[in-house]
Amino acid sequence: ASCDIGLIGLAVMGQNLVLNMNDHGFKVAVFNRTVSKVDDFLADEAKGTQIVGAHSIEELVRLLKRPRRVMLMVKAGDTVDQMIDHVLPHLEAGDIIIDGGNSLFTDSNRRTKALAEKGILFIGTGVSGGEEGARFGPSIMPGGNPAAWPHVKDIFQAIAAKVDDGTPCCDWVGEDGAGHYVKMVHNGIEYGDIQLICEAYDLLKRGLGFTPDELHDIFAEWNKGELDSFLIEITAEIFAKKDEDGKPLIDKILDTAGQKGTGKWTAISALDLGQPVTLIGEAVFARCLSALKDERIEASKVLTGPSGVAAPSDRDAFIEDVRRALYCSKIISYAQGYMLLREAGKENHWNLNMGGIALMWRGGCIIRSRFLGKIKEAYDKNHALDNLLLDNFFFGVLNQYQASWRKALVHAIELGIPTPAFTTALAFYDGYRTERLPANLLQAQRDFFGAHTYERIDQPRGKFFHTNWTGRGGRVSSTTYNA
Ligand code: NDP
Numbered sequence: 501a502s503c504d505i506g507l508i509g510l511a512v513m514g515q516n517l518v519l520n521m522n523d524h525g526f527k528v529a530v531f532n533r534t535v536s537k538v539d540d541f542l543a544d545e546a547k548g549t550q551i552v553g554a555h556s557i558e559e560l561v562r563l564l565k566r567p568r569r570v571m572l573m574v575k576a577g578d579t580v581d582q583m584i585d586h587v588l589p590h591l592e593a594g595d596i597i598i599d600g601g602n603s604l605f606t607d608s609n610r611r612t613k614a615l616a617e618k619g620i621l622f623i624g625t626g627v628s629g630g631e632e633g634a635r636f637g638p639s640i641m642p643g644g645n646p647a648a649w650p651h652v653k654d655i656f657q658a659i660a661a662k663v664d665d666g667t668p669c670c671d672w673v674g675e676d677g678a679g680h681y682v683k684m685v686h687n688g689i690e691y692g693d694i695q696l697i698c699e700a701y702d703l704l705k706r707g708l709g710f711t712p713d714e715l716h717d718i719f720a721e722w723n724k725g726e727l728d729s730f731l732i733e734i735t736a737e738i739f740a741k742k743d744e745d746g747k748p749l750i751d752k753i754l755d756t757a758g759q760k761g762t763g764k765w766t767a768i769s770a771l772d773l774g775q776p777v778t779l780i781g782e783a784v785f786a787r788c789l790s791a792l793k794d795e796r797i798e799a800s801k802v803l804t805g806p807s808g809v810a811a812p813s814d815r816d817a818f819i820e821d822v823r824r825a826l827y828c829s830k831i832i833s834y835a836q837g838y839m840l841l842r843e844a845g846k847e848n849h850w851n852l853n854m855g856g857i858a859l860m861w862r863g864g865c866i867i868r869s870r871f872l873g874k875i876k877e878a879y880d881k882n883h884a885l886d887n888l889l890l891d892n893f894f895f896g897v898l899n900q901y902q903a904s905w906r907k908a909l910v911h912a913i914e915l916g917i918p919t920p921a922f923t924t925a926l927a928f929y930d931g932y933r934t935e936r937l938p939a940n941l942l943q944a945q946r947d948f949f950g951a952h953t954y955e956r957i958d959q960p961r962g963k964f965f966h967t968n969w970t971g972r973g974g975r976v977s978s979t980t981y982n983a
Contacts, residue, residue, distance in 0.1 A: 505521065505571060508571070510531075513600070513634050517600070518551060528551050529560050530546075530551060531559075562590075571597075575601065580603055596652065598648075605624070605676075608624030624643055628641070628865035629865050638865065642656060643672075643674050674851055682857055683762075688783075688840075692921060696829050701735070706915065708811050708819075716739035755793070758791065774843075779836055782924045785920070806915060811915070818911065821904040841854065874894070889932065905922075948969045
């Protein structure tokens with residue numbers, strides 16, 4: 501037994517992670533359900549490496565040093581449970597199973613507990629960065645059984661992306677499904693970032709009539725400043741890409757998107773935990789709306805909107821307004837994402853390291869950006885920060901840029917260009933900074949129709965009152981029905 505780790509699942513992520521581990525001096529044994537892929541991999545991509553192929557799970561496990569480390573990079577869902585069942589009979593107490601797929605965090609909660617009862621240490625880890633990240637440095641977000649972490653730390657931190665000072669984009673996230681939860685929120689934030697960029701694109705394209713070449717220049721310029729990020733960078737590249745006929749490829753791509761699950765899971769978790777993560781929700785719904793292409797074609801023939809509205813006269817000022825709207829909305833989205841993480845940490849008793857999470861996302865993953873360095877700094881300054889918007893860097897930007905943000909949205913509304921993510925971000929901002937919201941009326945209505953009671957501003961919190969609004973109702977208030 502001479503191998504440091506065994507990996508099952510030689511699809512795109514598995515193969516690239518194995519090659520990455522090999523580059524860093526770890527000896528990896530590999531197995532795949534379709535066994536021919538093991539031989540193909542060894543004969544091709546893994547030729548000349550010290551990677552060892554196995555033709556059965558039993559053989560794979562025999563190749564591993566103790567405690568054995570078996571990593572699964574297979575399709576998320578039932579497949580993970582099936583693979584765990586296949587591996588288990590060959591393991592002994594103290595061995596480690598790692599699931600690196602996009603598993604739902606509740607599954608990782610369950611697996612951590614079930615395997616702990618058998619003496620097996622489980623890690624559920626998020627891995628982000630796609631094919632390129634897996635090969636040369638992904639962001640890795642491990643959670644699960646804390647006793648497993650010291651056994652995988654060296655491998656994970658060696659293969660992870662590094663920020664400028666060499667710090668790896670991988671650290672222990674927390675117990676049970678915490679790693680997969682953080683990966684899920686990462687993906688939700690990715691949905692939000694992508695939607696914000698799409699809205700900026702639409703405003704510039706339809707609002708000012710910019711061509712893809714001009715859009716390339718604008719986004720390339722944006723990438724040199726505060727918005728410097730992987731997604732802005734690839735957006736600039738996308739606008740420059742020409743199809744075979746020399747015309748911009750972007751104009752030929754169908755405008756419908758699907759949604760694979762993690763964005764939806766984030767929105768569902770936000771509802772479950774009562775957190776107003778509105779921007780990610782809108783980003784998921786924007787994809788749903790995009791998918792209704794045939795209906796939209798029909799609707800475009802009968803539903804009217806603004807036409808003949810003058811585009812903003814000062815083009816440079818408008819571009820800057822859109823840039824600022826994008827930056828402000830992005831701040832709101834991350835603040836909301838962090839609100840969700842904080843609540844999930846409380847609810848699940850995970851001791852989440854907020855600054856550490858920003859550092860893990862700083863490099864390697866799809867949402868990597870200069871901006872995440874600012875989030876890390878905010879939590880370094882104050883570990884117990886209640887909300888990112890209360891950090892002076894972030895509220896400073898919002899205070900300075902909000903007039904532009906509003907102007908960009910006024911134009912969007914006048915021009916009839918949908919900007920659900922920009923708009924919900926501003927609505928959240930205005931709601932969050934409002935001392936007295938109209939929920940007093942809401943409470944009055946609920947008490948009126950359902951005797952649900954209300955609290956009063958001139959009485960201590962926690963004291964409930966019921967009013968007989970019509971003179972016809974009784975004095976009994978409701979304790980059961982919560983409308
Ligand atoms: P896939 O999600 O396409 O999974 C393919 C792998 O799963 C193959 O090795 C396949 O084996 C194996 N598999 C599928 N069904 C079974 C089964 N019933 N029993 C045993 N093995 C099975 O591969 P990816 O590399 O794209 O992703 C792996 C994991 O990483 C997934 O959870 C994915 O969500 C996650 N991920 C993917 C990213 C990406 O960019 N692709 C990014 C980050 C995470 P076989 O060859 O025999 O079919």
